[in-house]
Amino acid sequence: MSKSLQAIRGMNDILPEQTPLWRYFEGTVARLLDNYGYRQIRMPIVEFTELFKRSIGEVTDIVEKEMYTFDDRNGDSLTLRPEGTAACVRAVLEHGITGGGQVQKLWYIGPMFRHERPQKGRYRQFHQIGLEVFNLDGPDIDAELIVMTWRLWGELGLRDAVKLELNSLGTSESRGRYREALVEFLSAHLDKLDEDSQRRLKTNPLRVLDTKNAETQAVLVDAPKMADYLDDESRVHFEGLKARLDAVGIPYVINPKLVRGLDYYSKTVFEWVTDKLGAQGTVCAGGRYDGLVEQMGGKPTPGVGFAMGIERLVLMLEALDKVPEELSRQVDVYLCAFGEAAELAALSLSERIRDQLPNLRLQINAGAGSFKSQFKKADKSGALYALILGDDELAQQVVGFKPLRGQGEQQSIAWDALAAHLATCVVQG
Numbered sequence: 001m002s003k004s005l006q007a008i009r010g011m012n013d014i015l016p017e018q019t020p021l022w023r024y025f026e027g028t029v030a031r032l033l034d035n036y037g038y039r040q041i042r043m044p045i046v047e048f049t050e051l052f053k054r055s056i057g058e059v060t061d062i063v064e065k066e067m068y069t070f071d072d073r074n075g076d077s078l079t080l081r082p083e084g085t086a087a088c089v090r091a092v093l094e095h096g097i098t099g100g101g102q103v104q105k106l107w108y109i110g111p112m113f114r115h116e117r118p119q120k121g122r123y124r125q126f127h128q129i130g131l132e133v134f135n136l137d138g139p140d141i142d143a144e145l146i147v148m149t150w151r152l153w154g155e156l157g158l159r160d161a162v163k164l165e166l167n168s169l170g171t172s173e174s175r176g177r178y179r180e181a182l183v184e185f186l187s188a189h190l191d192k193l194d195e196d197s198q199r200r201l202k203t204n205p206l207r208v209l210d211t212k213n214a215e216t217q218a219v220l221v222d223a224p225k226m227a228d229y230l231d232d233e234s235r236v237h238f239e240g241l242k243a244r245l246d247a248v249g250i251p252y253v254i255n256p257k258l259v260r261g262l263d264y265y266s267k268t269v270f271e272w273v274t275d276k277l278g279a280q281g282t283v284c285a286g287g288r289y290d291g292l293v294e295q296m297g298g299k300p301t302p303g304v305g306f307a308m309g310i311e312r313l314v315l316m317l318e319a320l321d322k323v324p325e326e327l328s329r330q331v332d333v334y335l336c337a338f339g340e341a342a343e344l345a346a347l348s349l350s351e352r353i354r355d356q357l358p359n360l361r362l363q364i365n366a367g368a369g370s371f372k373s374q375f376k377k378a379d380k381s382g383a384l385y386a387l388i389l390g391d392d393e394l395a396q397q398v399v400g401f402k403p404l405r406g407q408g409e410q411q412s413i414a415w416d417a418l419a420a421h422l423a424t425c426v427v428q429g
């Protein structure tokens with residue numbers, strides 16, 4: 001196939017074999033968020049480029065080198081969203097739904113776009129479920145976000161495979177003081193820093209902390225520590241968060257080098273990481289961003305949120321064999337009809353059954369091939385039962401009811417009794 005007719009590198013089709021697992025994951029998260037009182041918001045996937053520059057920060061990896069930016073036909077610079085927070089903040093401001101201190105607990109789901117080097121767990125179109133809370137400034141809400149994700153890992157069977165890392169970046173004032181101290185320290189060791197870190201020292205010095213370069217990491221061992229610069233307010237907030245996690249029994253490690261790639265964080269930052277996915281170990285990440293709304297032209301509004309990468313979590317469910325058994329079966333009953341008159345009867349019969357059993361997963365295969373080939377398809381579909389409707393059955397107004405998974409002999413069931421019979425033998429979700 002010519003290259004221009006293939007999917008773009010790093011942008012993947014999610015094939016029918018994979019969608020049941022995606023839907024299971026997305027459905028589990030959606031139900032959980034509903035239960036905690038979060039409401040879904042849907043933003044466009046394209047915004048003005050300026051929105052992301054202003055909110056994410058000019059000297060972040062995302063804005064410097066990862067955005068899909070293009071000119072609209074009228075000359076506006078637009079960008080495919082690289083993340084959800086900026087657009088969510090834009091939306092709440094535009095609709096005034098955080099005004100007057102109104103609390104909003106929102107979540108969203110959808111594709112994000114970043115021009116990164118594609119590899120396992122890292123794509124150019126990827127999907128996130130994200131969540132943002134506005135106008136709650138206490139550690140209790142930071143804790144709620146983490147508690148919810150902990151519950152999610154529990155439901156998915158992933159608890160043993162993830163680890164929570166926490167840090168506090170302090171208020172922007174204390175972070176400013178820390179930044180100065182860090183710059184002073186690093187400037188004295190300039191020759192030992194890798195090239196990227198030398199550049200970041202000038203543009204975004206905190207990012208030097210999460211360098212992957214071993215020599216730079218060695219220098220950092222003696223660098224000033226953020227914890228020593230935390231203001232009292234941030235310290236109390238952080239202690240409050242830790243006390244809540246302790247109360248629920250959620251284990252965590254403090255990672256003083258956790259700074260997150262985006263400019264807008266303050267106080268709490270956290271990441272859920274795993275060692276089951278190789279280099280792409282962060283499955284969920286977030287933090288507090290009390291200054292962002294104001295920075296984007298709104299009134300001072302505390303905010304906190306996180307985003308999780310769906311691809312990475314789906315990969316984890318597969319790698320750890322946590323795909324629920326029932327996902328392999330998408331059909332309960334497979335109806336095979338033979339002959340024109342039987343086909344007609346099969347259609348109206350199946351509609352009657354659907355009326356009575358709206359959750360039944362009934363697939364009808366009429367007129368396609370021999371008895372043998374239809375039966376093969378019924379079996380391959382994973383269905384529990386096949387229904388057989390030929391001329392003989394039509395004449396007697398019955399169907400042949402054949403268990404496909406070794407649950408007894410074939411029997412004959414009258415059309416009128418069929419729905420009731422199915423209700424007893426197919427457990428419906």
Ligand code: ATP
Pocket residue numbers: 083114116121122123124125126127128260261280281282283284285286307308309310311312
């Ligand atoms: P990383 O350090 O892996 O690049 P990040 O800090 O850039 O992640 P965030 O912007 O915080 O990631 O996004 C939150 C989550 O979205 C990540 O933890 C990850 O699970 C997922 N994610 C981010 N970028 C990608 C990508 N290119 N492909 C797949 N998932 C991604």
Ligand code: MG
Pocket residue numbers: 261
């Ligand atoms: Mg990244």
